[in-house]
Amino acid sequence: MLDKKIFEQISDxxxxxxxxxxxxxxxxxxxxxxxxxxxxxxxxxxxxxxxARENGVPVTVLGNASNLIVRDGGIRGVVILLEKMNRVQIAGYTIEAQAGAGLIQVSEIAAAHALSGFEFACGIPGSIGGAVFMNAGAYGGEISEILASCKVIDQNGNLSVLTGQEMHWGYRQSIIREHNLIVVSAKFELTTGDPMLIKKEMEKLNTLRASKQPLEYPSCGSVFKRPAGHFAGQLIQASGVQGFRIGGVEVSKKHAGFMVNVDHAKALDYEQLIAHVIEKVKENSGITLECEVRIIGDK
Incomplete structure (x- = not known):
């Protein structure tokens, strides 16, 4: 039986x-x-x-819970949200942001200081920690291109620093994900730029995002990884399942790469719809889609 009082003596x-x-x-x-x-x-x-380690309590870090599905049975042990660790500091061309800071917030701070390189993230509804964890990217940019270093905590509670070269970057992949590390903060090397041009680029990307993505509904963002040489959304459209619905979850009519909560959905609805879409795309194209979104917790 989990003793829920064991963490109450920790300050802050x-x-x-x-x-x-x-x-x-x-x-x-x-x-x-x-x-x-x-x-x-x-x-x-x-x-x-x-x-938690001393008491054998499982630990799960959610970032800001934007690119994942938590199952209906919930999560055992302690779940950590880092939203209160959100300080952002600037020194020259470098921004250091704590894990709980939002990507949108950091991109706006960079723009306000005439720093370029973070524009691609201006519409991503994720946190710094989650973005480093999965090497988040959009519109031709990725976290791996600008990260200089990050502070992490391992499963024993030890703090260390990793350089960008040590991150084992891949498509939606990093050493953080491989070794179940926790991002504390990240330092980004940017370049100086024209504030007006930076703002103009961000406005363009946000307009593009709003026109193509179903931002009016709850969702987990882009569900599937991009298959080599293809776009997941186009494969789903071609398979005839755009608009298909299970329970309260629907393959978005606006962008087939998204699944939206249109009517008090359950996590099980998401899982069943994901499995159905994978099956239909495989039947139609021979390509097996892989989830980009994390699915965690008890059924």
């Missing part, structure tokens, strides 16, 4: 018990977390991880 740590994760995920689905923790400092995060 907010705790909630049996908290529905549907209140925090972008899909608006997900069962309860045994313990939902909001550390406010690096020290609190280190102590939380160390205490």
């Amino acid at each position: 740590l907010e705790l909630k018990y049996n908290e529905p994760l549907s209140q925090y995920t972008y899909t608006k689905v997900g069962g309860p977390a045994d313990i939902l923790a909001f550390p406010k400092t690096v020290m609190a995060l280190e102590q939380l991880i160390a205490q």
Whole structure:
């Protein structure tokens, strides 16, 4: 039996018990977390991880829960949201942002300081930690292209620094994901630019995003990885499943690469619809789509 009191002596740590994760995920689905923790400092995060390991409590970090599906049974142990660790600092051409800072927020701060390189992330509804974890990218840019270094905590609660060269970057992949590390903060090397041109590029990307993506509904973002030489959305369209619905989840009529919560969906609806789309695309094209979104938790 999990002792829910073991973390209460840690300073700068907010705790909630049996908290529905549907209140925090972008899909608006997900069962309860045994313990939902909001550390406010690096020290609190280190102590939380160390205490969890000492007591054999599983740890799950959600970032800001934008590119994942939490199953209806919820998540056992302690679930960490880093949204209160969101400080952003600028020194010359470098921005250092804590893991809980939003990509949109950081891109706007960069633009305000005439720093270029972060424009591609101006519409991504993720956190810095999650973006580094999965090497987030959009419109021809990726986190791997601008990250200089990041501070991480391992499963023993130890803090270390990784350089961009040590990150084992891949498509939606990094050493963070490989070794289940926790991003504390990240440092980005940018270049100077014309503030007006930077803002203009961001406005263009946001307009493009709004015109193509179903932002009016809860979703987990782009569901599938891009297959080599193809676009997932086009394969789904060609398979005749755009607009198909299971339960409260629908393959978006606006962009087939998205699945939207249109009517009080459950996580199971998402999982069943994902499996159906993979099957139909395989039948039609011979290509097996791979999930980009993470699916975690108990059924």
